[in-house]
Amino acid sequence: GAVVSQHPSWVICKSGTSVKIECRSLDFQATTMFWYRQFPKQSLMLMATSNEGSKATYEQGVEKDKFLINHASLTLSTLTVTSAHPEDSSFYICSARESTGAETQYFGPGTRLLVL
């Protein structure tokens, strides 16, 4: 099946720094990628929809200036958490949907962020 990778798999940073997370579709092209956040013992919450070549669409309550999304190619989307604070500590997961229109979304393995 299709593979989606995320890098890094985990990151620890100091409060106030920015962290970039990459999401790559390894063997398929993805016009659309999605970014989710999962707090401990909670379910996944959609943060934003990332569209190749255009601005991301953010869900209500998600600050677009804090969570910068760039989808510069059909295989790569990046999420940058700017000026991270301890409350941003979470598990960030991306998913990618094939450009061919197949129904299934493929999920990355997730990135665990800890802000000290």
Add this chain to the structure above:
Amino acid sequence: KQEVTQIPAALSVPEGENLVLNCSFTDSAIYNLQWFRQDPGKGLTSLLLIQSSQREQTSGRLNASLDKSSGRSTLYIAASQPGDSATYLCAQEDSSYKLIFGSGTRLLVRP
């Protein structure tokens, strides 16, 4: 507001039992309904996808049903095994491919 609810929140069964996980959703205009598995600290593995025009899907020991009229889906796991222990998430997908997830059912299959 679209909501997805899963019952029970946690389940512990002995190996070999057949079990049913429940999912209810509020959006009657559902596009697809998906079931995922998540192991601790890991990403998601897609198990079954049911399109809105379908009533069920099967894969091995797993069978998922969809009843749009009642807003319910069930995941049936036959002859459960310890390796089935994980959190099972259902998610409704709308026409823009956004997934709304339930809170999950944490399953433990005891040897």
